[in-house]
Amino acid sequence: EGGIHGLLPQKCQVMVLLNPWSGAGEALHLFTSQVQPMLTEASIGFHKFVTEKHNHAWDLAREEDMSKWDAVVIMAGDGLLHEVINGLMERPDWKTAIQKPLCILPGGSGNALAASLNHYASKSHVAKEELLMNCTYFLCKGLHAPMDLVSLRTASGKRLFSFLSFGWGFVSDVDITSERYRKLGSARFTVGTFQLLTSLQVYKGRLSYLPAEVQSSASNSLPPTEVNTCPSPQHPHWVSTANGKSPVNILPQPASPLLKEDSVLEDSLLVPFEQPVPKHWTVVPEEEFVSIVGIQQSHLGTDFIIAPTAKLFDDAIHLFYVTAGISRMGMLRLFMAVEKGNQLALNSPHVHYVPVKAFRLEPLEPKGFMTVDGEVLTCEPVQGQIHNRLARIISG
Numbered sequence: 001e002g003g004i005h006g007l008l009p010q011k012c013q014v015m016v017l018l019n020p021w022s023g024a025g026e027a028l029h030l031f032t033s034q035v036q037p038m039l040t041e042a043s044i045g046f047h048k049f050v051t052e053k054h055n056h057a058w059d060l061a062r063e064e065d066m067s068k069w070d071a072v073v074i075m076a077g078d079g080l081l082h083e084v085i086n087g088l089m090e091r092p093d094w095k096t097a098i099q100k101p102l103c104i105l106p107g108g109s110g111n112a113l114a115a116s117l118n119h120y121a122s123k124s125h126v127a128k129e130e131l132l133m134n135c136t137y138f139l140c141k142g143l144h145a146p147m148d149l150v151s152l153r154t155a156s157g158k159r160l161f162s163f164l165s166f167g168w169g170f171v172s173d174v175d176i177t178s179e180r181y182r183k184l185g186s187a188r189f190t191v192g193t194f195q196l197l198t199s200l201q202v203y204k205g206r207l208s209y210l211p212a213e214v215q216s217s218a219s220n221s222l223p224p225t226e227v228n229t230c231p232s233p234q235h236p237h238w239v240s241t242a243n244g245k246s247p248v249n250i251l252p253q254p255a256s257p258l259l260k261e262d263s264v265l266e267d268s269l270l271v272p273f274e275q276p277v278p279k280h281w282t283v284v285p286e287e288e289f290v291s292i293v294g295i296q297q298s299h300l301g302t303d304f305i306i307a308p309t310a311k312l313f314d315d316a317i318h319l320f321y322v323t324a325g326i327s328r329m330g331m332l333r334l335f336m337a338v339e340k341g342n343q344l345a346l347n348s349p350h351v352h353y354v355p356v357k358a359f360r361l362e363p364l365e366p367k368g369f370m371t372v373d374g375e376v377l378t379c380e381p382v383q384g385q386i387h388n389r390l391a392r393i394i395s396g
């Protein structure tokens, strides 16, 4: 596979973005005591940028002169990498900027990508400082590989890029409500799970997707009349009138003379929210869910293996959803199985898995939180599609 993998130059210079507040607040100490000696040993020069507030890394990634750096290292949780990727995608030179090798050194409470990279490298399951050591070793070796990103659109017009996951329902609510236990590190997710299990909620919505196996023809090559005959749900009142804006048109726009031809990344598989999904998409018959997760990596947490077969650039979103009717005991069994990635062996009629290229979720009520890479999003209609090999990541 020559040409796919790359190697950092010897004596490289890296930009380190460090969130002192991530995880249990030990990232700075861990960097100085564990990481720095290894970088010195490997002749990797670095400059450390300590983030001072939410979205600081986003701004730094958008404004920084990237020609100074051979790689951008994120010593934090997944949330900070999410900011960096979105900052890079907002640059006029996004096309080259997003190809800058990125590196995650797990310093947060959510270290899903680090755990996934460890898994892809066939290393034995580790957490905390051992996982940090493995990832620092990857950086010292300097090998980088392509990584898929998902482009996510909301009905209110937001566009976000995601390397990890989209979620709604149980899993997202655990992520957000457990914030108050962040001193516990990754154990906060276990505590949050047990707390939310006591009152299992149902989330009503319509879920549609483009399966990964089907030859995906670009939606804009279809005549506009050739759309799904399945009745489209009326957008709930709260969506279209919440901010007085009309739904956003995301069809490819005619090239503006002011913009270079490739100045935006098009989502060729998606159609505007006011149109039903294309005919060759699948509309899930169930409309009551306990949890929905679309994930591009194997792990959603260090002990949370949602998609054991996922790869860095397999061009797929691994869509998992749990339909209503599952018992509390069933959920408990599911969570225990996910620790080992064995959930499909349960053969539960409520647990569904399908690899997809694109999806749309239209909530029928604004309930709970949605999350992208573990960061909060207001509950509203969303759709997204995979972009194969858009980014690069230091991997084992």
Ligand code: ADP
Pocket: 019, 020, 021, 022, 023, 024, 051, 052, 053, 054, 055, 056, 076, 077, 078, 079, 080, 081, 083, 107, 108, 109, 110, 111, 182, 375
């Ligand atoms: P964790 O995995 O523990 O959640 P993250 O690195 O994902 O750690 O960061 C969590 C949040 O902290 C992110 O939303 C980020 O924007 C925010 N953040 C970054 N720097 C700071 C800071 N100095 N103070 C407070 N929050 C910060």
Ligand code: MG
Pocket: 077, 078, 079, 080, 108, 110, 373, 374, 375
């Ligand atoms: Mg986070």
